[in-house]
Amino acid sequence: CITGDPREVRDVRFPTSLGQHGSDAMHSDPDYSAAYVVLDTDCGLKGFGLTFTLGKGTEIVVCAVKALARLVVGKSLQEIVSNFRGFYRLLTSDGQMRWLGPEKGVIHLATAAVLNAVWDLWARAEGKPLWKLLVDMDPKRIVSCIDFRYITDVLTEDEALDILVKAQEEDQMLKEGYPAYTTSCAWLGYPDQQLKQLCTDALKSGWTKFKVKVGADLEDDVRRCRLIRQMIGPNNTLMIDANQRWDVDEAISWVSKLAEVKPLWIEEPTSPDDILGHATIAKALAPLGIGVATGEQCHNRVMFKQLLQASALQFVQIDSCRLGSVNENLAVLLMAHKFQVPVCPHAGGVGLCELVQHLILFDYICVSANLSNRMCEYVDHLHEHFANPVVIQDAHYMPPKDPGYSCEMLESSVKRHQFPEGDVWKLHQNK
Amino acid sequence: CITGDPREVRDVRFPTSLGQHGSDAMHSDPDYSAAYVVLDTDCGLKGFGLTFTLGKGTEIVVCAVKALARLVVGKSLQEIVSNFRGFYRLLTSDGQMRWLGPEKGVIHLATAAVLNAVWDLWARAEGKPLWKLLVDMDPKRIVSCIDFRYITDVLTEDEALDILVKAQEEDQMLKEGYPAYTTSCAWLGYPDQQLKQLCTDALKSGWTKFKVKVGADLEDDVRRCRLIRQMIGPNNTLMIDANQRWDVDEAISWVSKLAEVKPLWIEEPTSPDDILGHATIAKALAPLGIGVATGEQCHNRVMFKQLLQASALQFVQIDSCRLGSVNENLAVLLMAHKFQVPVCPHAGGVGLCELVQHLILFDYICVSANLSNRMCEYVDHLHEHFANPVVIQDAHYMPPKDPGYSCEMLESSVKRHQFPEGDVWKLHQNK
Numbered sequence: 065c066i067t068g069d070p071r072e073v074r075d076v077r078f079p080t081s082l083g084q085h086g087s088d089a090m091h092s093d094p095d096y097s098a099a100y101v102v103l104d105t106d107c108g109l110k111g112f113g114l115t116f117t118l119g120k121g122t123e124i125v126v127c128a129v130k131a132l133a134r135l136v137v138g139k140s141l142q143e144i145v146s147n148f149r150g151f152y153r154l155l156t157s158d159g160q161m162r163w164l165g166p167e168k169g170v171i172h173l174a175t176a177a178v179l180n181a182v183w184d185l186w187a188r189a190e191g192k193p194l195w196k197l198l199v200d201m202d203p204k205r206i207v208s209c210i211d212f213r214y215i216t217d218v219l220t221e222d223e224a225l226d227i228l229v230k231a232q233e234e235d236q237m238l239k240e241g242y243p244a245y246t247t248s249c250a251w252l253g254y255p256d257q258q259l260k261q262l263c264t265d266a267l268k269s270g271w272t273k274f275k276v277k278v279g280a281d282l283e284d285d286v287r288r289c290r291l292i293r294q295m296i297g298p299n300n301t302l303m304i305d306a307n308q309r310w311d312v313d314e315a316i317s318w319v320s321k322l323a324e325v326k327p328l329w330i331e332e333p334t335s336p337d338d339i340l341g342h343a344t345i346a347k348a349l350a351p352l353g354i355g356v357a358t359g360e361q362c363h364n365r366v367m368f369k370q371l372l373q374a375s376a377l378q379f380v381q382i383d384s385c386r387l388g389s390v391n392e393n394l395a396v397l398l399m400a401h402k403f404q405v406p407v408c409p410h411a412g413g414v415g416l417c418e419l420v421q422h423l424i425l426f427d428y429i430c431v432s433a434n435l436s437n438r439m440c441e442y443v444d445h446l447h448e449h450f451a452n453p454v455v456i457q458d459a460h461y462m463p464p465k466d467p468g469y470s471c472e473m474l475e476s477s478v479k480r481h482q483f484p485e486g487d488v489w490k491l492h493q494n495k
Numbered sequence: 496c497i498t499g500d501p502r503e504v505r506d507v508r509f510p511t512s513l514g515q516h517g518s519d520a521m522h523s524d525p526d527y528s529a530a531y532v533v534l535d536t537d538c539g540l541k542g543f544g545l546t547f548t549l550g551k552g553t554e555i556v557v558c559a560v561k562a563l564a565r566l567v568v569g570k571s572l573q574e575i576v577s578n579f580r581g582f583y584r585l586l587t588s589d590g591q592m593r594w595l596g597p598e599k600g601v602i603h604l605a606t607a608a609v610l611n612a613v614w615d616l617w618a619r620a621e622g623k624p625l626w627k628l629l630v631d632m633d634p635k636r637i638v639s640c641i642d643f644r645y646i647t648d649v650l651t652e653d654e655a656l657d658i659l660v661k662a663q664e665e666d667q668m669l670k671e672g673y674p675a676y677t678t679s680c681a682w683l684g685y686p687d688q689q690l691k692q693l694c695t696d697a698l699k700s701g702w703t704k705f706k707v708k709v710g711a712d713l714e715d716d717v718r719r720c721r722l723i724r725q726m727i728g729p730n731n732t733l734m735i736d737a738n739q740r741w742d743v744d745e746a747i748s749w750v751s752k753l754a755e756v757k758p759l760w761i762e763e764p765t766s767p768d769d770i771l772g773h774a775t776i777a778k779a780l781a782p783l784g785i786g787v788a789t790g791e792q793c794h795n796r797v798m799f800k801q802l803l804q805a806s807a808l809q810f811v812q813i814d815s816c817r818l819g820s821v822n823e824n825l826a827v828l829l830m831a832h833k834f835q836v837p838v839c840p841h842a843g844g845v846g847l848c849e850l851v852q853h854l855i856l857f858d859y860i861c862v863s864a865n866l867s868n869r870m871c872e873y874v875d876h877l878h879e880h881f882a883n884p885v886v887i888q889d890a891h892y893m894p895p896k897d898p899g900y901s902c903e904m905l906e907s908s909v910k911r912h913q914f915p916e917g918d919v920w921k922l923h924q925n926k
Contacts, residue, residue, distance in 0.1 A: 091590045120562065120591035124601060127558040131551065159522045160551040166739075168768070168794065169600020170555060214766040217743040217775070308597075312648040335645040337599070337797040339770060340804050344648070363599065366768040373771050 073129045073177075074100045075122045076473070077483040078414065078446055079492055084253030085445055086118075086412070089279030089309040092253070095119030096446060097483070098414045099126045099174065100473060103136065103181045109188055112472040113181025115173040115385040116413040122483065128174035131161065136178060145186055148209040152391045155179070156211070168363040172388060179389030180419065184469035194390070194469040195422040196234075199429050203228035210395045211388075214366045218373065224398050232433040234425075234463075241460030242424055243435060244442040245273030245303065247412055250292060252277040259288065263295040270458040273301040273439055275331070279309035282318060289325040298326075303357070305331035312341040316348045328437075329357040329379050336361035342376035357381055360410035364388070365395045372403040379437070381410045384419035397427050407432070412443030417454045418470040421461045449477035504560045504608075505531045506553045507904070508914040509845065509877055510923055515684030516876055517549075517843070520710030520740040523684070526550030527877060528914070529845045530557045530605065531904060534567065534612045540619055543903040544612025546604040546816040547844040553914065559605035562592065567609060576617055579640040583822045586610070587642070599794040603819060610820030611850065615900035625821070625900040626853040627665075630860050634659035641826045645797045649804065655829050663864040665856075665894075672891030673855055674866060675873040676704030676734065678843055681723060683708040690719065694726040701889040704732040704870055706762070710740030713749060720756040729757075734788070736762035743772040747779045759868075760788040760810050767792035773807035788812055791841035795819070796826045803834040810868070812841045815850035828858050838863070843874030848885045849901040852892045880908035 080086050081093035097119050103111035117125055132155055136144075144151045155175050156167050165171040187194040198206065207224045249262040266274070276292050278285040285304075293302055304327045310318060315333035322330075330349065334341045336358060346356040359381030362368055371377045380400045382393050400407050409424050411417040417440075424440045432438070440461055447453035451472040455462040464470050480486050484493070511517050512524035528550050534542035548556055563586055567575075575582045586606050587598050596602045618625040629637065638655045680693040697705070707723050709716040716735075724733055735758045741749060746764035753761075761780065765772045767789060777787040790812030793799055802808045811831040818824050831838050840855050842848040848871075855871045863869070871892055878884035882903040886893040895901050911917045915924070 090588070090593065093590050094594075095591065118591040118594040120589065121559070121595045121602070124555060124559045124562055124595060128552070128555045128601065131555055157521070158551065159524050160526065160549040162521065163525075163549040163792075164552045164555060164601050164604065166767070166792070169602060170559065170595050171552070171600060173595065214742055214769060214772070216745075217772065311645055314647075335797045336597070337795065338645060338801065340801045341645070341648065341797075361594075361597070364768065366766045366772075370769065370771045 072102055073126050073133065074478060075126045075483045076100050076414070076478055076481045077119055077122060077489065078481055079488065080445065081119070084251060087251045087253035088277045088305065088307040089252060090307040091118060096414045097122045099129050099177050100478060101129050101133070101177050101181050103185055105141070105185070109185060111181040111185025111188065112468070113177045113179070113184055114415050114471050114473070115177035115180070116416055117173070124170055125173050125177070128170050129177050132174050132178050136182070141182070141185055141189055144182055148391065149211050152179070152209070152211045152388060153213070156388060167366075167388065172363060173385065175388045176385045179391060180384070180469060180471060183390045184471060188468045191467050193422065193464045193466060195425040195463060198390070198422070198426040199234060206394060209391045211391065212395070215369050215395060215399065218369050219395070219399050219402060223402065227398050227401055228430060232429050234429050237425055237428060237463050241457055241462040242421065242428060243273075243439045244456060244459050244461050245275060245301070245439045246271050246442050246444070246459070247275040247305075248442070248444040249274055250276040250288065252280060256288075256291060259291060260295060263292060267296065272459060273303070275303040275305055275441070277307070278304045278322065279306035279318075282321060285322060289322055289327075293325040302327050303329050303331060306333050308332045308335055308361070310334050312338070312344055315345050319349055319354060320352060323352045323354060327354055329355040331357040331381070332360070336363070337367070339367070339370045339374050339376050342371060343374040346376055346378065355379055357408065359383060360386060362386070365392050365399070368396045369399055372399055372405060378405060380405050380407045382407060382420070382423065383410045384416055384423060390423065393423050397423070397431050401431050406434070406436070406438045408438060409440045411441040412445070414446055415450065415471045415473070417442055417447070418450055418452070421454060421464065422469060424461070425463055449473050503533055504557050504564065505909060506557045506914045507531050507845070507909055507912045508550055508553060508920070509912055510919065511876065512550070515682060518682045518684035519708045519736065519738040520683060521738040522549060527845045528553045530560050530608050531909060532560050532564070532608050532612050534616055536572070536616070540616060542612040542616025542619065543899070544608045544610070544615055545846050545902050545904070546608035546611070547847055548604070555601055556604050556608070559601050560608050563605050563609050567613070572613070572616055572620055575613055579822065580642050583610070583640070583642045583819060584644070587819060598797075598819065603794060604816065606819045607816045610822060611815070611900060611902060614821045615902060619899045622898050624853065624895045624897060626856040626894060629821070629853070629857040630665060637825060640822050642822065643826070646800050646826060646830065649800050650826065650830050650833060654833065658829050658832055659861060663860050665860050668856055668859060668894050672888055672893040673852065673859060674704075674870045675887060675890050675892050676706060676732065676870045677702050677873050677875070677890070678706040678736075679873070679875040680705055681707040681719065683711060687719070687722060690722060691726060694723060698727065703890060704734070706734040706736055706872070708738065709735045709753065710737035710749075713752060716753060720753055720758075724756040733758050734760050734762060737764050739763045739766055739792070741765050743769070743775055746776050750780055750785060751783060754783045754785060758785055760786040762788040762812070763791070767794070768798070770798065770801045770805050770807050773802060774805040777807055777809065786810055788839065790814060791817060793817070796823050796830070799827045800830055803830055803836060809836060811836050811838045813838055813851070813854065814841045815847055815854060821854065824854050828854070828862050832862050837865070837867070837869045839869060840871050842872040843876070845877055846881065846902045846904070848873055848878070849881055849883070852885060852895065853900060855892075856894055880904050880912075
């Protein structure tokens with residue numbers, strides 16, 4: 065079963081900026097997009113992978129995926145997964161291309177797209193959803209997928225093996241699902257009337273945890289947060305998200321002024337690179353009962369390692385497309401467990417919900433066995449473009465049952481949204 | 496003087512891997528390359544800029560430069576430099592493209608290429624070499640080029656202004672030049688006979704400071720380092736460079752075994768992202784008299800800020816193409832001064848010597864006024880392809896006199912080395 069030539073890497077963009085969906089303090093007009101790759105094999109099986117982007121510049125990631133694809137062509141799935149750590153290292157440490165990262169930015173987003181497709185292919189070949197592939201896998205095999213380079217001072221292979229005893233039966237997840245929170249109600253660009261309507265609807269559908277975008281204007285934040293808190297009542301959970309808008313001191317003073325609405329966490333208060341800054345902020349906000357959450361732009365396991373070492377975050381927000389796919393996310397899940405910090409994955413965008421649900425199910429069943437302060441982000445956009453969209457019941461992610469990693473897009477959707485030649489974009493240009 | 500359309504971004508590669516030039520423990524076969532951009536203007540003036548790469552993947556950076564170039568087209572030089580901070584922010588914080596970084600990896604390398612061209616254009620418009628443009632500039636104007644976002648907890652505008660008093664007359668630099676060290680003698684792939692010959696030649700030419708690549712094999716490192724120390728004698732300076740080969744604990748034990756050759760510093764002992772790891776290594780090696788140097792892959796000012804805050808490095812190795820051009824390097828020079836850590840720029844590659852000499856001259860004349868433990872890297876390759884190549888006299892960089900930022904390449908060199916269509920690569924493919 066030899067993997068074929070993945071030349072066909074596509075630039076798929078959705079004009080979400082038209083409705084201010086996804087708008088926040090740093091990204092005022094995102095067009096949710098993806099670099100989408102299909103791995104063909106000579107036995108008919110396909111692997112689907114993607115990485116999430118915000119519109120402009122997706123062509124750069126597509127270019128990077130093509131460059132990395134050269135390292136996949138001609139290899140069999142067996143060859144790759146029998147030494148998955150070695151294959152991960154091959155992609156991330158090519159002697160010429162690692163200069164472009166290493167393991168960060170465009171080249172790492174591209175690595176995620178390629179490896180997501182490989183994991184999808186593997187799960188399909190085994191006839192299982194990815195979470196189940198992982199849950200059934202021998203711990204030694206799981207550990208052999210992880211590149212421990214640069215993290216052995218915090219997590220060794222032996223420690224990883226010790227953590228990976230099956231922690232929990234999967235029945236509970238199959239029955240109840242994994243708890244979710246919603247970000248769909250309170251994007252920064254939404255007018256108040258829309259916020260209210262969306263909150264009302266969400267409460268009716270059983271949602272109990274809500275995230276609000278903040279950071280553009282303090283007065284406006286106070287008003288919006290009070291409004292949401294009033295809508296959801298004192299017993300539901302509120303989180304706030306600044307998307308890196310502030311410097312360190314500014315973050316502390318701004319968030320202190322929002323303490324009255326009792327947010328569980330402040331997400332991305334400052335630069336995603338500022339480990340020491342996050343630590344300072346976390347320390348200052350702890351007396352107010354507000355934790356720090358970050359991770360959607362935390363670019364690799366070395367950064368997560370330090371955020372944990374420095375007690376710089378109280379909620380680990382892994383991302384299925386920013387990190388080097390399942391391989392690197394496994395390392396972060398295990399490190400988070402060692403430091404006993406809950407994992408609350410980033411989702412939304414294009415396909416992030418579809419992907420990351422697999423990782424958090426594995427985390428619960430094989431690593432954490434804990435739901436306290438744990439929940440997975442959910443955003444109610446663009447699921448209709450996927451072959452196996454997420455299933456949410458009563459504000460819980462229900463475990464997917466179809467084989468694979470759930471990121472196959474409908475061919476009709478891909479065609480319509482390809483940039484710039486798809487019908488949607490042709491229309492957009494003609495307006 | 497409106498800047499024209501910089502569509503012409505070129506992928507220029509030199510087949511340096513053939514001679515093992517540039518080989519180290521993580522990059523065994525680099526083909527020194529550049530994404531090279533020329534900004535045209537309607538008044539005939541041109542700005543030349545580049546960012547350095549290692550071969551494969553340069554096409555990705557070229558793609559990113561083209562994407563950023565859209566933000567330059569149609570602007571006048573005056574418009575850009577009169578609000579240079581704003582223009583820097585425009586390039587690095589585009590609401591859609593910042594997702595691809597932010598300020599790291601491919602997109603930041605591309606930012607460097609574009610901004611290097613803008614600075615070159617500015618210096619040419621003023622008829623001065625870039626270092627002199629900076630030295631003559633009003634401190635307020637200099638500070639207005641810096642984006643202080645995410646660093647105000649360590650350096651404010653007022654503090655920057657206080658630092659920027661003219662520290663030293665430039666006569667000394669014009670007469671003696673800025674001290675350099677050489678990396679050309681001891682690439683990892685060079686056989687012993689070649690090491691010896693190159694050391695002998697370098698000593699004759701007045702070199703007193705030598706860097707050796709290490710990290711692939713401990714026994715081999717001991718042998719090679721002893722050989723070099725023997726060649727250069729006890730009073731000359733030896734530095735060692737591992738190019739990120741080790742984990743934290745491994746770095747400490749490996750370098751301890753090389754302490755006998757009395758290296759001034761160990762460069763890049765581990766992941767460039769591991770601030771806390773560098774701090775642990777620095778603390779462990781301090782009793783042996785060995786400092787930690789890093790920076791050539793330190794991706795932005797936020798990372799340098801933390802390396803300084805954590806006492807994780809004793810030598811700041813700024814890079815003219817990894818950071819966001821002069822703008823971001825100014826921030827790092829000022830922060831390094833505040834922490835009283837010497838700056839020893841990274842150079843070599845393609846054009847890095849040509850570029851960075853301007854920054855270190857400015858640092859001496861306007862910031863540090865200090866040469867203790869300070870020196871600029873020099874590598875004796877590829878200078879012949881530049882219109883105004885560096886001038887080294889008695890192991891010192893002599894201040895450039897031609898207007899601009901010295902990174903204009905000879906058109907004949909560019910044509911021959913363009914990938915894949917240049918003659919050099921056509922020949923290479925036919926072999």
